[in-house]
Amino acid sequence: MEGVDHLADERNKAEFDVEEMKIVWAGSRHAFQVSNRISRLVANDPIFEKSKRAVMSRKELFKNTLKKSAHAWKMINELRLSDEESIRFRSFMDQPGFVDLHWGMFVPAIKGQGTEEQQQKWLPLANNMQIIGCYAQTELGHGSHVQGLETTATFDPQTDQFIIHSPTQTSSKWWPGGLGKVSTHAVVYARLITNGKDHGVHGFIVQLRSLDDHSPLPGITVGDIGMKFGNGAYNSMDNGFLKFDHFRIPRDQMLMRLSKVTREGKYVASDVPRQLVYGTMVFVRQSIVSNASNALSRAVCIATRYSAVRRQFASQNGGTETQVIDYKTQQNRLFPLLASAYAFRFVGEWLKWLYTDVTQRLEASDFATLPEAHACTAGLKSMTTSATADGIEECRKLCGGHGYLWCSGLPELFAVYVPACTYEGDNVVLQLQVARFLMKTVSQLGSGKAPAGTTEYMGRAQHLLKCRSSVKKAEDWLNPGMVLEAFEARALRMAVSCANNLSKFENQEQGFSELLADLVEAAIAHCQLIVVSKFIAKIEGEIKGKGVKNQLKNLCYIYALHLLHKHLGDFLSTDSVTPEQASLASHQLRSLYSQLRPNAVALVDAFNYTDHYLGSVLGRYDGNVYPKLFEEALKDPLNDSVVPDGYHEYIRPLIKQHIRSARL
């Protein structure tokens, strides 16, 4: 029935102030107001309609992306939207496209690695979209191993130019988003060579296409790398290839904030760490963590609302059938994902703070926290994207057969999201960076240098290596100190065990390669500790609104205890908990699920997503699922006619042949 709220009973059960929770989720009242206004602006504009993406051809989809991006840009200018509002606008538009890389990587690369003069020259052009840029780092042969890139930028002192060249097929740039068909410019990463000496990988601003007719400049071969996973999905993006044939650029187009080449061809390295050339990746990894909570919360919102609508099997005494959300198995799969969405939100907020802090320190030439910022952004990017990709797929299964329909919104969400486990650093490669950082920290214990920040707990090694959890009853698992201690003990003991095993090898690098799998597990344990500790910090802070804090506490302990349950092998093998304590944790978890149950729909309403953004018949706000599933089915091109195209060619002859042979 149109206009009826099929989830009204669920909403009436809520034991907290949903409006206040919306503000906690958004981060502040201001952020909530911006999101609320901008999401509705996008939802109400027919240009941003997105229900036909799956049935569009690649060309139609790409052109549709261009149309949406141009319209968004027009509105952003006409309405004089601020940077914050514009970012929200693009996010609610919900269509991957070249603008993501222009604003997300090209502009930040110039800001982070360009000199003042270079910024003054290039940023106004980029900010007005008079040039459109991308981030061209990865090559056909190398992505993870950045130092293995093959593109060269050789300085020619005669002409005061760099000659950008792709010496091999594997040196072709391959993957950059926005490169294939749109970008006029790119920040290209290439090996800098002066006077025959290779100085490693540096960034260069390179024009690729004519600003008059968009044709590639002489010496440039560029195109799209082809279809990717899923219909619609990430195929709106023109990921591209690029080959240079001795292409020349002026010397001042090398990004020279970190190091420079003089007119005479002298290479001058500054005293800042060379890793700052990776700064754009650190920035994007940080934003990907916040984005993980967006993607996971969308999937969880769909699965929660649908699980409340969907009924299967009558209860034992007959009567109405059971809502599938009332099955403990459904709760055990769904509620930890709901808790994870909140957990990733809060750790994302904290990571944003950490990133801002390290950026300010770098401005003041304080590089001390850079390794930690790198480890946190790399590790949390890896951990949250893996959990989110798995979580979206679990939400699809939680919706049964209908979850597999494109109109559930989940297949496309998964297809768009899953490359996040690979881009901005393969998730295993990134956890190994965390592991290196942890091994270094462990090796320095006892050296008098106290670990700080997220490794501060390692400074309490003497206690954490010996302590026994004092949990005695299920309620003890609601004690933040006891939960944290179990996670700290597990993370530290896993890291120390790796370090001990490493020390048995004469060659550290060889030992590291042998122990890669254990090292990744230790890194994940450390990252999970960070997320749990930031969630606990959140619930210990000031939180307004009736019942809001209570709900967040439940979610926090569900998050922590489900991790304990999932990684029980780690907790038991490191003696961080006993089997009895683990069983008390499972008992507590079941009780928390029962407490969360009446609040589940309200907790996903607090995300404040419009039906447009969700893009799901199953996750509709009003829960009016079944008639809308029919409506969607009838819109399919196959239903344009009752007798399908091809009947006369392929079906009728078969049937007729069968009838003939049956008569024989």
Ligand SMILES: CCCCCCCC/C=C\CCCCCCCCC/C=C/C(=O)SCCNC(=O)CCNC(=O)[C@H](O)C(C)(C)COP(=O)(O)OP(=O)(O)OC[C@H]1O[C@@H](n2cnc3c(N)ncnc32)[C@H](O)[C@@H]1OP(=O)(O)O
């Ligand atoms: C794009 C955002 C758009 C937002 C706007 C739209 C709004 C929409 C809303 C939300 C958007 C959310 C985001 C969506 C994004 C979609 C677009 C995706 C686009 C994808 C782009 C890319 O993939 S770009 C290419 C990324 N490539 C990689 O990540 C490569 C991975 N490899 C590496 O980073 C490094 O090479 C590696 C870390 C593996 C290091 O290798 P190694 O050889 O060991 O390193 P070396 O160079 O020798 O250095 C050793 C030393 O340095 C330390 N270190 C390494 N990296 C860093 C760093 N970044 N910072 C600081 N320190 C670093 C390392 O630990 C070693 O230290 P020591 O051990 O020596 O102490």
Ligand SMILES: Cc1cc2nc3c(=O)[nH]c(=O)nc-3n(C[C@H](O)[C@H](O)[C@H](O)COP(=O)(O)OP(=O)(O)OC[C@H]3O[C@@H](n4cnc5c(N)ncnc54)[C@H](O)[C@@H]3O)c2cc1C
């Ligand atoms: C959708 C999408 C968009 C992208 N956009 C851009 C872009 O805009 N610009 C850009 O420059 N790039 C872009 N990329 C490229 C992306 O950054 C790389 O694909 C990514 O960094 C992974 O590198 P790779 O492909 O070389 O993987 P590989 O390193 O080849 O990974 C293959 C396997 O090897 C394993 N492996 C590799 N090294 C190690 C190791 N040292 N130890 C243990 N295991 C290892 C990995 O875990 C993985 O299982 C994009 C990629 C995708 C999928």
